[in-house]
Amino acid sequence: MATAIAMDSEAFKAAVRNQWDTSARSWNDHTPRIRAWLRSGTDAMLDMAGVRPGAHVLDVAAGAGDQTLDIAQRVGPRGRVLATDLSPAILEIAKGNALRAGLRNVETRVADGERLGLDGASFDAAICRLGLMFFPDPAQGLCEMHRVLKPGAGICTMVFAGPETNPCITTLMSTALRHAGVPPRDPYQPGGLLSLGKPGLIDELFKRAGFKDVATTRVDAPFRLPSARDYMEFIRSSASPVQQILGRLDASAANAAWAEMEERLKRFDTATGWEGPNELLLTAARR
Numbered sequence: 293m294a295t296a297i298a299m300d301s302e303a304f305k306a307a308v309r310n311q312w313d314t315s316a317r318s319w320n321d322h323t324p325r326i327r328a329w330l331r332s333g334t335d336a337m338l339d340m341a342g343v344r345p346g347a348h349v350l351d352v353a354a355g356a357g358d359q360t361l362d363i364a365q366r367v368g369p370r371g372r373v374l375a376t377d378l379s380p381a382i383l384e385i386a387k388g389n390a391l392r393a394g395l396r397n398v399e400t401r402v403a404d405g406e407r408l409g410l411d412g413a414s415f416d417a418a419i420c421r422l423g424l425m426f427f428p429d430p431a432q433g434l435c436e437m438h439r440v441l442k443p444g445a446g447i448c449t450m451v452f453a454g455p456e457t458n459p460c461i462t463t464l465m466s467t468a469l470r471h472a473g474v475p476p477r478d479p480y481q482p483g484g485l486l487s488l489g490k491p492g493l494i495d496e497l498f499k500r501a502g503f504k505d506v507a508t509t510r511v512d513a514p515f516r517l518p519s520a521r522d523y524m525e526f527i528r529s530s531a532s533p534v535q536q537i538l539g540r541l542d543a544s545a546a547n548a549a550w551a552e553m554e555e556r557l558k559r560f561d562t563a564t565g566w567e568g569p570n571e572l573l574l575t576a577a578r579r
């Protein structure tokens with residue numbers, strides 16, 4: 293049984309790696325929009341983790357490195373940031389982005405966040421922006437971050453809150469599942485977009501990993517775009533679980549599902565564009 297679970301989790305991670313390798317370029321192309329969407333949440337996350345000049349910072353599931361570059365600027369030339377990610381392709385883009393920005397204090401390492409393979413007690417701070425919810429075993433990911441942080445070091449993670457406050461995600465998922473003929477899923481199923489949004493769950497996982505002073509802050513983060521179509525373009529070109537679900541349909545059936553999602557998301561049209569509600573959880577603690 294334990295082996296079967298372990299094998300499932302390895303197969304799941306291989307699929308996640310493959311999806312992000314494939315979507316790496318388009319995720320990076322959307323950086324200006326992602327950056328605007330997550331601006332205030334990212335600043336708060338770096339403050340809460342204690343990212344300051346001279347610090348050695350770990351960025352887990354760094355993706356194309358948008359927040360890595362912010363960290364590199366904050367820690368300055370006397371500090372360093374190590375960007376880690378499961379996907380070699382997206383991390384290669386992060387490396388290129390850092391070089392182009394002239395930031396020489398960024399290192400990269402391909403690593404599963406559940407098994408970082410780094411020395412213990414070696415970082416002053418750690419962050420993970422919209423990555424931890426993809427881990428099949430987030431408790432193990434938090435134990436790894438705890439292990440590699442120095443005593444007293446800070447951590448802050450950003451994940452999606454629950455289904456009630458993330459109606460765009462629930463609309464995408466429910467429409468995709470219905471078109472694929474799959475029964476509704478538990479939104480808190482491990483590895484899903486909303487998996488860590490269950491009330492109290494993330495604090496509990498932090499405490500079990502050994503962190504002190506654990507506190508979660510809810511952050512309202514509406515995604516403002518010109519239209520619902522722009523949001524759909526973002527979703528279609530990123531490695532979302534929706535892609536996986538619709539991957540089993542032929543092109544015309546999948547297109548019908550995408551069209552219905554767009555139609556349903558138009559309820560968030562405003563006088564000046566489109567505003568999709570999103571709520572995030574920032575969980576901060578100390579080792």
Ligand SMILES: C[S@@+](CC[C@H](N)C(=O)[O-])C[C@H]1O[C@@H](n2cnc3c(N)ncnc32)[C@H](O)[C@@H]1O
Pocket residue numbers: 305308309312326352353354355356357358359376377378379382403404405406420421422423426427428
């Ligand atoms: C939504 S993107 C976020 C990227 C970046 N942190 C940002 O906010 O722009 C999620 C990232 O998590 C990474 N990821 C998923 N599962 C992972 C795991 N088990 N270990 C490390 N990275 C993982 C993916 O490869 C992807 O780059």
